[in-house]
Amino acid sequence: MRNMISIKDVAQHAHVAPSTVSKVLNHYPNISEETRNKVLRSIKELHYIPNSIAAALSSKQSGRVALLINIDSKVKAIDEIAMQYLSGALNRGVTCKLDIITIFFSMIADLSTEEMIRYLQSQSITGIIIYGMSREDKLLHELIDLQLFKIVAVDAPIVNKNTSAVYIDHEKAQYEVAKKTVEEDGCKRILYIKGKENGYVTAMRLKGMKKLVKDLQLSMLVKCGNFSELQARNITFQYAGERDAVICASDLMAIGAMNALIEMDIFRPVCGFDGITLMGYVGKQMNTVRQNFYAVSQNAVDELQLLLKGREGRKRILGYELVKMHYKDIIL
Amino acid sequence: MRNMISIKDVAQHAHVAPSTVSKVLNHYPNISEETRNKVLRSIKELHYIPNSIAAALSSKQSGRVALLINIDSKVKAIDEIAMQYLSGALNRGVTCKLDIITIFFSMIADLSTEEMIRYLQSQSITGIIIYGMSREDKLLHELIDLQLFKIVAVDAPIVNKNTSAVYIDHEKAQYEVAKKTVEEDGCKRILYIKGKENGYVTAMRLKGMKKLVKDLQLSMLVKCGNFSELQARNITFQYAGERDAVICASDLMAIGAMNALIEMDIFRPVCGFDGITLMGYVGKQMNTVRQNFYAVSQNAVDELQLLLKGREGRKRILGYELVKMHYKDIIL
């Protein structure tokens, strides 16, 4: 475990001072081409890899990033989404040379704001990506307001000098997928099962639905399914009989609704939101909004990197697709 | 970002030397109750949180652990398994005060052994948990043989002084679940779809099948499905007609087989292995071996901690359940 090959070894090999090597590593301006190449060559030859731990300790602004996964673990199939988020960020992190650590919200949920800040600081963390935040997460809001860290919020429209937001246009996407679904069958009376009462995406998607209802002169009954398959199922049993389409704010709820309809032995068009693989396994094909969670997460990392470099926070709106998912496509 | 409250501050507050605080923190023996409490009190009052980064840099044996997820990302639904592994380890890590970083194998696949070692060392990593390793992973085998790190291999029976293995008894589990399945319908001629050609679990499960075939005087046709749903589907189309049960080495392959059977419009009992949630969504209920991936991963962390404390490597065999998964249970 000892004798790590350090910046000092490289310096010796290249006949320069350690600090010179450091400057080459960190792309400092005032280094001559010649010594630069000399150092670079030594780095290659010695298979030197910088110790990011030491760098973090020393510089206090090195790119250590925390992924804060704040998803309700009770919601199944969420696994896929979280996994996409994780691998997107982790893979992007290695190319950007960022050190990324993963933190499930449950791991730190019982900390006070101050303890949480100290914890993050003790890890030399300077940047944070937050996934799945809702209006109720006081702690996270404080964290953002304090502006002690550079933060990217995924799917929460929060922006300040040190905070960027990354998300798709949920309003437009919900509008479009619902429109497509109701027009296929000429539906007029729709049941809309929304997500969590205080969720950001829930609000945005609901807004899209309201616009659609107005534009197409529909009637809409809104119920809250809390992104739960079971709740959506129960809501469907109770209300779908008198409605002629069921629009859901998530795929999982759409699956719950669809299974309820099958048990009720009635047909209603259903549509979901997310585009998770599971959609390909249920017998019926439904319209959905396919979000590329992997790409979203990569974008979040890119955005965070800009923040770390001094850029001001902003919104970054991403694209999506309207699709039906077939089993044949899934198993490829 | 500045003025982190450090060990020095605590020392001042408690009127002792920094090293004394360090000794208290690291449970050194020779500290009087009195100064111990004094220090502890100061720690509380100042809300001090040790900087594990600095500790790692200094001590070179602090508990920094890498999770090496080496799963074929082409295999769907694997998401759930990986996620269970991750959250199990990460959550256990926080209670054990281990710093855990997540590394997908794809992130480092193109490194040489030496580069990989340097990379891990540059992160001050001393312990590694490897998930889903097969006989072909030369790099990982070297890593284990070199014994530079304390390693826990999940689902690979590799043990040396610095390496432990954690897994369920795949042979027995495969035996039991297959036995249950064939006995329910009195099957004699079975089609067994095994996993990857050089996988450790594949070998162990196959061994279980061979024993069953012998014990029950069955005939068995073995085909390799590579843990792929599509391949299992194709194998089923081709061979299941002349067999009277399809035993699969994974749930995903079992689902592929079952869907093929449905399209062929013939009935054959099918059983899987793993107990993933997806099993609850497919219409038919199949026997499967439910592995608790979350718990497995927690056990892996525990085992690694023992290794880090000086214990020698060994096998740790875990339990499992035979189940059929119902949709009703899944959606709760």
Next chain:
DNA sequence: CTGTTAGCGCGTTCAG
């Protein structure tokens, strides 16, 4: 039992 002295590997002034 406690304090002092050195580093761990690196980034960062500040002279030269």
Next chain:
DNA sequence: CTGAACGCGCTAACAG
């Protein structure tokens, strides 16, 4: 444009 010197927060010998 380069190098010497200092410090990040902590642990590890060694004294006392």
